[in-house]
Amino acid sequence: MFGIDLHAAALVAVIAAVTILLRFLPFAVFGGGRPTPRYVVYLGRVLPCAIMAMLVVYCLRNADPLGPTHALPELLAGAAVVGLQLWRKNTLLSIAAGTVLYMVLVQRVFV
Amino acid sequence: MVKTAKYALVQSLPVMAGYLVLGLGFGVLLASKGYGVGWAFAMSTLIYAGSMQYVAVDLVAGGASLIAAALMTLTVNARHLFYGISMVERYRHTGPAKPYLIFALTDETYSLVCSGGVPEGVDQKGYFFLVSLFDHLYWIAGSVAGALVGTLLPFDSTGIDFSMTALFLVVMTEQWRTARDHRPALTGLGVSVVCLLIFGPEEFLIPAMIGITVVLTVLRPALQSKEEEEAAHVRD
Numbered sequence: 641m642f643g644i645d646l647h648a649a650a651l652v653a654v655i656a657a658v659t660i661l662l663r664f665l666p667f668a669v670f671g672g673g674r675p676t677p678r679y680v681v682y683l684g685r686v687l688p689c690a691i692m693a694m695l696v697v698y699c700l701r702n703a704d705p706l707g708p709t710h711a712l713p714e715l716l717a718g719a720a721v722v723g724l725q726l727w728r729k730n731t732l733l734s735i736a737a738g739t740v741l742y743m744v745l746v747q748r749v750f751v
Numbered sequence: 752m753v754k755t756a757k758y759a760l761v762q763s764l765p766v767m768a769g770y771l772v773l774g775l776g777f778g779v780l781l782a783s784k785g786y787g788v789g790w791a792f793a794m795s796t797l798i799y800a801g802s803m804q805y806v807a808v809d810l811v812a813g814g815a816s817l818i819a820a821a822l823m824t825l826t827v828n829a830r831h832l833f834y835g836i837s838m839v840e841r842y843r844h845t846g847p848a849k850p851y852l853i854f855a856l857t858d859e860t861y862s863l864v865c866s867g868g869v870p871e872g873v874d875q876k877g878y879f880f881l882v883s884l885f886d887h888l889y890w891i892a893g894s895v896a897g898a899l900v901g902t903l904l905p906f907d908s909t910g911i912d913f914s915m916t917a918l919f920l921v922v923m924t925e926q927w928r929t930a931r932d933h934r935p936a937l938t939g940l941g942v943s944v945v946c947l948l949i950f951g952p953e954e955f956l957i958p959a960m961i962g963i964t965v966v967l968t969v970l971r972p973a974l975q976s977k978e979e980e981e982a983a984h985v986r987d
Contacts, residue, residue, distance in 0.1 A: 648811045656797040658824035666835030684833030690939030692923045697943035699916035701952035721917045725924040738917040743910035
């Protein structure tokens, strides 16, 4: 148990260190008064949208359309989240309702 | 100073609601894997990156290797490089608070500090600092409360990790709604799905990240000229 906890602490330290590095790096590199290269400014504008789509795929990476549930819980709950967000534009409502729906689906419906 | 604090508090209210709930979800999820209040507090204080902390629950609970964790953090948090780049000017003369401002630059704090100026009588540097601090405190409070609830009231939390998927889906939907050009989002989606099919669920993230950067670089002439037109349009 103690060994596992030490490893978890090391993981937290590594994740924190890399996050801090990423946050400080631009200020260290571009804080000196020279203008930021246009290629970097361009990436700064287009990457956030692409990365968010990648993270959605990452979250759904284990949903298998050919598996026992045919990925229906992910599909239905995901559609509910997007639909609610388009309709009400209330972030918290969309996340809470989608998560509860998913929990009900995997615990009660697709068991 | 009172006026600045009041303004910072009011501006940060939407983030308060969001962070308390998302923090709560993170705390409950973490506790469901057997890591309690101390872990929630430490992670939310030291890492302070919402999406990454949800991913970190997976890494910690699964006993991932340190290298895998570092690569994952690089991939998921790479966007912070770009937040930083756009805040270099704004944070240039912020004095002793600057290191903390940089450390605490989350997606939500970024959305508050990058959106234009402050009203008269409000100290901008003080506003930057207080908004950053308030948001950090909301996040810590939410996740500690979540870990407590998760530890005290054991319930069947199967499927609660979908809250992370839902969070990313909501952010993606909002980006889609407000973006004029959907090609960056479609690039992210398309390259990721192709990489997932080729490399499999545990290995696709790094190739996807590289592929996305390459495709966006190739698309730059088309995307940038359109952006510049839009920028010119906004200025008119």
